[in-house]
Structure formats: structure tokens, C-alpha cells
Amino acid sequence: MHSGTVMPTAQRAMRQGTPHAASGRFRRIKTFLTLFLLGVYFITPWLRWTRNGETAQAVILDIPARRLYLFGLEFWPPDLPLLLGLLIFSAAALFFVTALFGRVWCGFACPQTVWTDMFFAIDRRIDQQFGRDSKAGQWVKSAAHVLVAFFTAFTFTGLFIDITTLAPQLISGAAPPAAYVTIGVLSFTTYMFAAHTRENICLHMCPWPRFQSALLDPDTLVVTYQNWRGEPRARARVPLRPALVDMFSEAPSPAASLLADNGPYRGDCVDCGKCVSSCPTRIDIRDGLQLGCIGCGLCIDACNTVMDRIGRPHGLIKMSTDQSALLPPGQQTAPRFLRVKPLMFAFVMLVSGSAMAWAIATRSNIDASLEHQRQPPFVKLSDGSIRNDYTLRFAHRGGDISSVGVSVEGLPGSAVRVSTSDLPEPAFLCNRRSVSERVMITVPKDSAPEGRVPVTLVLTDKGTHAPLARFQTYFWGPGGARP
Amino acid sequence: MGEHRYDPVTGQYTTGHKWDGIEELYTPLPRWWVITLVITFAIAIIYALLYPGWPTTRFYFPGLLGWTSAGELKTEKDAARAAQAHWRDQIAAKPVSEIAQSEELRTFAITGGRSLFNQNCAACHGLGAGGQQGQFPSLIDDDWLWGGKLDDIYLTIAHGIRNEDAESRQSEMPPFGEMLSAEEISAVADYVLTLSDAKAVEGRKALPGAAIYEANCAGCHGAEGEGMREMGVPRLKDQIWLYGDSKESIVHQIGKPRMGSMPSWKPRLGDDAVKMLTIYVHSLGGGE
Numbered sequence: 071m072h073s074g075t076v077m078p079t080a081q082r083a084m085r086q087g088t089p090h091a092a093s094g095r096f097r098r099i100k101t102f103l104t105l106f107l108l109g110v111y112f113i114t115p116w117l118r119w120t121r122n123g124e125t126a127q128a129v130i131l132d133i134p135a136r137r138l139y140l141f142g143l144e145f146w147p148p149d150l151p152l153l154l155g156l157l158i159f160s161a162a163a164l165f166f167v168t169a170l171f172g173r174v175w176c177g178f179a180c181p182q183t184v185w186t187d188m189f190f191a192i193d194r195r196i197d198q199q200f201g202r203d204s205k206a207g208q209w210v211k212s213a214a215h216v217l218v219a220f221f222t223a224f225t226f227t228g229l230f231i232d233i234t235t236l237a238p239q240l241i242s243g244a245a246p247p248a249a250y251v252t253i254g255v256l257s258f259t260t261y262m263f264a265a266h267t268r269e270n271i272c273l274h275m276c277p278w279p280r281f282q283s284a285l286l287d288p289d290t291l292v293v294t295y296q297n298w299r300g301e302p303r304a305r306a307r308v309p310l311r312p313a314l315v316d317m318f319s320e321a322p323s324p325a326a327s328l329l330a331d332n333g334p335y336r337g338d339c340v341d342c343g344k345c346v347s348s349c350p351t352r353i354d355i356r357d358g359l360q361l362g363c364i365g366c367g368l369c370i371d372a373c374n375t376v377m378d379r380i381g382r383p384h385g386l387i388k389m390s391t392d393q394s395a396l397l398p399p400g401q402q403t404a405p406r407f408l409r410v411k412p413l414m415f416a417f418v419m420l421v422s423g424s425a426m427a428w429a430i431a432t433r434s435n436i437d438a439s440l441e442h443q444r445q446p447p448f449v450k451l452s453d454g455s456i457r458n459d460y461t462l463r464f465a466h467r468g469g470d471i472s473s474v475g476v477s478v479e480g481l482p483g484s485a486v487r488v489s490t491s492d493l494p495e496p497a498f499l500c501n502r503r504s505v506s507e508r509v510m511i512t513v514p515k516d517s518a519p520e521g522r523v524p525v526t527l528v529l530t531d532k533g534t535h536a537p538l539a540r541f542q543t544y545f546w547g548p549g550g551a552r553p
Numbered sequence: 554m555g556e557h558r559y560d561p562v563t564g565q566y567t568t569g570h571k572w573d574g575i576e577e578l579y580t581p582l583p584r585w586w587v588i589t590l591v592i593t594f595a596i597a598i599i600y601a602l603l604y605p606g607w608p609t610t611r612f613y614f615p616g617l618l619g620w621t622s623a624g625e626l627k628t629e630k631d632a633a634r635a636a637q638a639h640w641r642d643q644i645a646a647k648p649v650s651e652i653a654q655s656e657e658l659r660t661f662a663i664t665g666g667r668s669l670f671n672q673n674c675a676a677c678h679g680l681g682a683g684g685q686q687g688q689f690p691s692l693i694d695d696d697w698l699w700g701g702k703l704d705d706i707y708l709t710i711a712h713g714i715r716n717e718d719a720e721s722r723q724s725e726m727p728p729f730g731e732m733l734s735a736e737e738i739s740a741v742a743d744y745v746l747t748l749s750d751a752k753a754v755e756g757r758k759a760l761p762g763a764a765i766y767e768a769n770c771a772g773c774h775g776a777e778g779e780g781m782r783e784m785g786v787p788r789l790k791d792q793i794w795l796y797g798d799s800k801e802s803i804v805h806q807i808g809k810p811r812m813g814s815m816p817s818w819k820p821r822l823g824d825d826a827v828k829m830l831t832i833y834v835h836s837l838g839g840g841e
Contacts, residue, residue, distance in 0.1 A: 445681025449838065452696045452791030459681075459693065459838055489836050510838050515792070 088193045092348040094371030103178045104187050112221070115228035117141075127232050143430070144467050148437055155426040159419055166415035168285045170407065171389075172292040176278065177366030182271050185222070185264040186350065189215060215265035216257070223256035269351040272364055279361045286359075286392070289405045293365055294390045295356040298398050300339035303356075306380055311335040338386045342376055345369035345387060359392050435467040437504070440527055440541040447546040454515035458545050460527070462488075465504030466538075473497050473532035476509055481525045481545055483517040486510070497532050511545060519547040637665075645825040649703045653832055666833025669826055673818065682837050687796055689813065693837040696793040700782045701841040707831040711824070713817035714785065721817055724784040729769065730808030741765045742803040748778035748789045 091097075119128035119141050131138045138145040145152065164175055176183060192214050200207030227249050228236050239245035240253070263271055272279065286292065299314060314337065339356065346354050348369055353362040355369050373387040394402045443459040451457055464474065475497045478484050486496045489508035498507050509527065513519070525545045529538040557566045560578065567576045601607065605621070607614040615621075634641070640661040644652055652658045671680060677689040684691035690698060699709050699722055714722040729738060744762030747753040757763060773781055778789030787795065795813075796806050819827050834840070 443681055445679060446683035446691075449683065449691065449694045450792060451694050452788070452793055454792035457694075457838065487838075489838065508836065508838065 088190050088197065089350055089352065089368075090344070090347040090372070091194060092344075092368045092371035092375070094374055096367030097371045100178055100187065100366060100368070104184050107179065107184050108188060112225050115225055115233040127234075129229065130232065131230050133230060146437055146465075146467070149433065152426055152429060155422050155429065159422040159426065162415045162418035162422060165285055166412050166419060168282060169287070169290060169409075169412040169415060171365075172286060172290050173278075173282055173363070173365035176272065176364035180364075182263060182276070183350070183364065183366070185260065186268045188218070189264045189268070190350070192218070212265075215261055219257045219261035219264065220253070222260045223253040226256055227252045269362075272351055273362050282361075285411075287409070287411065288393050289391055289407075289409055291389050291405060292359055292392055293355055293363055293367055293370060293387065294392060294395045295339075295345075295358070295387050296385065296390075297356075297358075297395045300337045300356065300386050302335075302337055303339040303341040304336035306340045308336040309334070311337060314338060338377070338382055340376065340380060344372040344376055348372040355387055358395065434539075436464070436529075436539050437466065438462065438464045438529065438539045438541075440509070440543055442543055442546075448548065450548070451512065455512050456515070456518040456547050457510055457512040460509045460511070460543065462507045462509045462527075463504060464498075464507065464529070464539075471531050471533070471538070473499055474538060475530045475532045477528050477530070478511055479526040479528060481511065481513060481519075481523070484511050484513045484525075484545075486527075487512070513545070513547075519545060522546050637661075641825050644828050649707050649828050649831050652828060653703060653835070659832060662829040662832035663836055665826075666829040666831075669822065669830050670833055673822065674830070677815075682834065684795075687802075690795055691793075691839075692834050693839050694793060695839050695841075696788065696791055697782065697839065697841070698785045698787055701835075701839055703831060703835055703840070705782070706834055706840070707827065709815070710830050710834070711817065711819040711827045713815045715812060715814035716816055718817035718820075722785055724786065724812075726773075726810040726812060728809050733765070733769070733807075737762075737765050738804055738807050739800075741770065742800050742807060745770075745778070745789055745803055745807075746798075746800060749792055 114129050115127065117128035118125050119139070120126075121139065121142075121144075127139070128141050129139065136147050138149075167174055193211055196207050196211050196214065200210065224236070225233070227233075230252075231239065231245065231249055236245065236249070240249065267275075312335070345356065346352065346369075348371070349355070350366060350368065351362045351364055353360060355363060367389060370387045370389065374384045377384050377386060391402075391405045439462070441461045441463075443461060447458070449457045449459070462476075475495060476486050476488055477496075478486050487510045488496045488498050489510070490498055496509075498505060511525070511527075522544045525543060527541040527543060529540075530536065531538055557569050557579065558576070559565075560567055560576070563578060566579045568579045570577050603616055603618045603620075605613055605616040640658060643655075643658055644662060647658070652662055670678075670682065674682070678684050678692055679689075682692040690696075695701070697705070699705055699714070708720075709722060712718045712720040712722065715724075733741070740760070740762035742762070744757060744760045744766050747757040747760065767776070773784060773786045774789050775781065775786075780786045780788030780790075792798075794802070796802055796811055818830070822830075
């Protein structure tokens with residue numbers, strides 16, 4: 071290494087504030103994804119959907135009614151296991167992508183990254199308008215940060231309360247206290263995380279970097295500084311190592327000569343520092359793969375721009391396997407994509423994904439339960455007949471059932487009655503909210519069973535005569551309890 | 554007491570105290586600590602002034618805010634009551650039959666009635682209102698001493714049975730042990746046992762107890778044992794025997810009758826609560 075030309079990493083001043091803008095392929099992907107994800111986030115609550123003849127918010131979690139609506143789908147608390155499936159699927163997908171392509175989630179899709187990137191973009195615009203050290207610029211920045219943070223929180227709250235009426239509710243004070251708390255807390259955390267702590271969340275708070283090392287392997291694509299090509303670093307006026315000059319020509323020089331020696335030459339890295347100044351987490355990728363690298367590839371764009379300028383081929387920093395950093399092209403092995411680890415995660419995705427799809431496709435629209443009243447287990451009526459009482463809870467998705475019929479199987483001579491109806495064919499009306507009914511089964515004195523016998527209660531749709539639910543339960547008669 | 558001296562080794566001053574040549578460094582309590590201590594004193598004094606706490610021999614200082622835990626409970630109960638006012642007011646204003654017609658009020662009354670029942674009635678009638686054999690009648694069967702229509706149930710709960718309430722249900726069965734001989738009581742008990750057996754209609758006329766029943770019991774319990782609800786007279790022709798269906802129990806009941814009593818609940822719970830209880834009890838399967 072040439073003395074005086076390179077400053078050791080430790081002494082390099084830590085960058086404060088906004089990283090330098092890079093331009094290139096990764097920047098374009100990142101900009102597209104950031105805009106897309108922000109668009110999804112900010113537009114989703116405003117979409118409308120026609121549901122049971124009414125136009126309502128397409129995606130909303132109605133906490134008081136305990137309903138989650140996703141366009142045409144409606145979820146109830148009993149669907150909660152689906153959430154487990156979704157979490158397993160998401161975790162496997164995350165591991166899958168990480169095993170193949172490194173931390174692309176961190177670099178492109180994580181909310182912390184997306185919001186930080188947006189705030190960086192805002193800061194750059196304002197810096198351009200007002201100048202870097204302008205006092206007014208700082209105020210405008212803070213105002214913009216607070217505004218974006220507030221709208222982030224507002225949009226999130228709009229997933230729980232109809233967003234079209236949320237603003238008037240908030241102003242008039244009619245919104246529930248939880249809405250104010252949510253907006254307050256989320257505004258504050260968004261402002262803190264995206265405007266102030268930014269990359270420190272990734273470096274110091276987030277657990278994901280801590281276990282990424284378990285997911286990366288020698289075949290994973292990561293952002294890599296090609297050591298063999300870049301070293302030794304020196305200013306551009308130092309002559310380039312002759313072996314590098316035509317390394318991609320038809321007749322490559324012997325591979326060994328591509329490795330750095332101690333001659334009076336430099337490698338491809340001119341130590342301009344662009345890779346560091348453009349890094350959102352302000353690391354130096356030339357130190358090798360490290361915890362702070364979120365895999366966004368902005369340093370690749372920055373470096374390629376410089377390579378263009380000094381007339382050298384792209385790829386001094388590139389997406390490659392970690393092992394490629396030290397070995398010249400001839401000695402590298404191509405990364406294998408069909409490996410056990412990603413395939414395993416793909417299998418988990420397949421299993422959990424198809425299980426969820428199957429569960430959604432076949433799930434029942436009925437949520438019903440039947441509970442035998444055990445205090446007392448049976449009632450003797452004046453004519454000596456025996457009655458058992460049950461509590462039936464019934465709810466269903468959609469608005470297509472108006473009246474539900476109740477009947478009993480497996481108990482000869484029995485008669486059924488529900489507490490809200492005196493009709494000869496017992497039935498109860500069913501509106502959209504859940505219904506709780508007292509169901510009474512009576513058998514004459516002579517056919518009353520001794521002790522406990524199994525019976526089946528059947529619910530049918532009175533309109534279509536389609537069976538809705540069957541409950542296996544018991545009927546208690548006198549005499550059985552005593553030996 | 555000496556002078557504060559600068560100690561070059563530690564870079565601190567001394568207190569000036571000396572014991573056998575040993576000096577003490579001047580390290581006072583941190584200022585923030587002292588200030589915090591003073592603030593806690595101030596808070597303690599303010600707290601003691603605002604809230605009750607200082608006892609005297611006969612009274613206590615009630616505090617400037619006039620706060621009491623009982624008062625706080627009352628505020629919370631009033632708030633809870635105010636939150637239910639929309640339904641409670643309607644229930645208070647309407648008769649029970651109208652409440653039962655409105656689905657909204659009926660649902661509210663049954664939910665509220667259930668918790669009222671569990672708190673006030675379940676001790677005797679049981680959590681499921683199944684009563685207790687030999688003690689308290691079941692409220693979920695179709696046999697009612699004083700009537701199972703909404704208005705009957707309302708009156709029974711509001712004023713109770715055989716208590717000091719002027720409007721309470723009143724009736725009494727005389728102790729026949731003082732009027733009839735043991736043989737006669739035994740004979741009439743045999744006769745009463747046949748009343749609930751529909752197949753014995755013909756045969757029971759010839760029983761020796763028939764005439765005794767006709768002379769002493771039929772006035773209240775009816776010629777066929779159909780009972781009389783206006784007087785709370787139990788029906789004898791059904792299968793439900795509160796005080797037991799054995800001959801022994803019936804003999805005992807004729808000789809030295811037991812009659813249940815029930816407190817009046819309107820003065821204790823209020824009219825709207827009684828109406829809610831009525832709707833709830835009526836919904837349990839026996840309501841007429």
C-alpha cells in the first residue's frame with residue numbers, strides 16, 4: 071500500500087446526515103420499489119369495495135366488530151390460525167430470499183429502509199433548494215418530516231376506522247381515544263426512526279442483522295468489493311497494475327498475476343470514497359461482508375459511475391458470492407442456486423402457502439357452538455316429560471341466510487323449541503351479528519333415557535333447506551347419575 | 554474545625570475536620586439528590602393536605618379535595634348507570650309485555666337480568682334457576698305456583714311471597730295435623746298420590762281418602778287437584794312435587810305444611826331491575 075494516499079478506515083470521518091445520491095441500476099430498482107410500496111401503503115385504505123350491496127372500505131380491520139375485510143374476503147376471530155400460516159409463509163419467504171440474494175429485504179422492502187429512503191430524498195430536495203447549511207432549510211426539513219410522519223400514522227389508523235370519515239372525526243373529537251393514541255405514537259416513532267435514528271435502527275436495534283449470518287452461505291449473492299481487482303488502492307495518478315489493463319480481453323493474463331503485488335502500481339480502486347458516502351448505513355463495503363450492509367447495492371451504482379469516468383469496466387463492487395472477492399474470475403466457481411437450504415425454505419413456503427389456500431377455499435361460513443346447560447342437567451315438566459336446555463351461539467359470514475331451522479336426530483319422540491319462537495317448526499331469525507339462543511329439547515316421560523345418551527342437533531337454512539351445522543351433544547335423563 | 558484545604562492527590566477540598574491527622578474529603582450529597590428529596594417533602598405535604606389521612610382522637614381531617622373511596626365508587630357506578638341510561642330509561646317507562654316485544658330491549662334485559670339473577674336469586678334458585686328439591690321451586694319448568702305469565706312473574710319478584718311487603722303474595726295452608734287424625738291424613742295422602750296418575754281416575758273414587766279430600770282439600774286444591782294460582786295453591790295432578798313425591802313427604806306436608814317465602818325485590822333493586830329479571834326468568838323455558 072502506498073503511504074500517504076489512503077486513510078485507514080478507522081480515521082475516516084463518519085458521515086453525518088444524508089448520503090450522496092447514487093444513480094444506476096440498483097438506484098432505479100430501489101426508487102421503483104420505494105414508490106411502489108409507499109403507493110400500496112398510502113393508497114390501499116382509500117380503495118372501496120362493494121360488500122353485501124354496500125360500498126365500504128376494501129381493506130379494513132374492524133376491531134369493535136372483530137372483522138377483517140380484505141376486498142372480497144372476510145375474516146373472523148376463528149380464522150386466526152390463518153395468521154399463523156401467513157407468518158410461517160412470510161418467514162420462510164424471507165429466509166428463502168435471504169439465502170439466495172442476501173439481505174434484499176433489508177435493502178429494498180423493509181419499512182425502515184423505505185421510509186428512510188423517502189426522508190433522504192426529501193432532505194436532498196430541500197438541501198438543493200435552500201443550501202446545506204441553511205437555517206430555513208432545516209426548519210422546512212423538520213416540517214416536511216413531521217408532515218410525512220403524521221400522514222403515515224393517519225393512513226395506518228385509516229386501516230381501522232373508515233379513512234374517508236377519519237379526518238372529520240379526529241377534528242371534531244368524535245374519534246375513539248385509541249385513534250388519537252395510535253396517530254400520536256406512530257407519528258412520533260415514524261418521525262424519530264425515519265428523520266433521526268435512521269440507519270442506526272439497522273445498525274443497533276434491529277435483530278435481523280444478528281442472525282443473517284446463519285442464513286448466508288458461500289453461494290449467497292451479496293454486495294462484494296472485488297479485492298483482487300481493487301487493491302492496492304491509490305489515487306488515479308498512480309499507474310494501474312498492468313495485469314488489470316486487459317483482464318477481460320480475449321487472451322486473459324495468467325490468473326496469478328491479477329492478484330495484487332507490491333509493485334509501484336495501483337488496483338482499480340481509486341479510493342474516491344463514493345461507495346462510503348452513498349451508503350445508507352455509512353459502512354465501507356471494501357472491508358468485506360459485514361453486519362451493517364443491508365444489501366441495497368447503492369455503492370455498486372456509485373462505484374460504476376466512477377469506473378465509467380475513469381474508463382474502467384463495471385463491477386469493482388458487484389452482487390456476487392462472498393468468495394469471489396479474493397479470487398480472480400478464472401478461479402471462481404459459479405454460484406449454485408439449487409441448494410438444500412433455499413430449497414428447504416421453498417418447501418416450507420409451498421406447504422404453508424397451499425395449506426392456507428386450502429383453508430381459505432374450504433373454510434365454513436358458519437361459526438356456531440352448542441353448550442349443554444348443566445345447572446340442572448335436566449328439567450322435569452308437569453306431565454313428567456324431561457327437558458334439556460342448550461345454549462346455541464350462531465354467526466355466519468355473508469347476508470344470505472335469514473332463518474335457521476333447528477331439529478334433533480337420534481332421540482325418538484323428542485320435540486325442539488327455541489326461546490324466541492313458538493312456531494311448530496322451530497327456527498330463529500338470523501341477522502348479521504351473532505345470535506345466542508336457548509334451545510330446549512323435550513322427550514315424553516315414557517321415552518326419557520336413563521342417564522346420558524348422545525344426540526345430534528342439526529341446523530338447516532330454512533330458505534334452501536341446506537344443512538348448515540351438526541352438533542354432537544348429549545341428552546341427560548333422570549336416573550343415570552346415581553349408580 | 555480547620556480550614557477547607559485543597560488536597561492535591563484527589564483534586565478535592567477537605568471538610569476541615571481532623572482526627573488524629575486523618576482528614577475527610579468534602580463530598581456533599583449531589584445537588585439533584587437533595588432537590589429531589591425536598592420535592593418529595595413538598596409532595597408529601599401537598600398530598601396530606603389534599604387527601605384524608607390525619608386522624609384526631611374523634612375525627613379525621615377529610616382533605617381539601619373531599620375525596621373518599623366510597624365517593625369514587627359512586628361516581629363510577631353513576632357513570633356506568635349513565636352509559637346504560639338509553640335502555641334503562643325505556644325499561645323503566647314501559648310495561649314488561651312491551652319490553653319483551655322489542656328485540657333490543659329484550660336482549661338488554663336478558664343480559665342484565667342474567668347477572669342480576671346470579672347475584673341476587675341464584676343463592677336460593679340456583680345458577681341455572683333449577684331450584685332445589687324440597688326448598689325452592691324451579692323456575693325453568695312449566696309449573697308455576699303463582700303464575701308464569703310476564704305480569705305474574707313481575708308481581709312475584711317485585712313484592713315477594715309471604716313477607717312484610719303490603720302487596721306481597723299471601724296464602725296459608727292450615728296444619729291438618731291439628732284437625733285430622735293420623736289415619737285420615739294417611740288415607741288422604743294415598744288419595745293425593747293417585748291424582749297425578751291419569752290412569753287411576755276411576756279407581757281413586759273408591760279410596761277412603763276421597764271423601765276426606767273432598768271435605769278438606771278440594772276447596773283450595775280443586776276437585777281434580779288442579780290447584781289455584783291466585784292463591785299460590787300448588788297443582789297436585791302434575792309430576793312436580795316441590796317437597797317430595799313420597800307418601801311420607803306428603804303426610805308430613807299435610808300435617809305440618811311448609812310454605813316458602815321470598816323477599817320483595819323492588820325496594821332493594823328498583824323497578825327497572827325487577828323488569829329485567831322478569832324478562833330473564835320468563836326466557837328460561839317455563840315462561841307462558
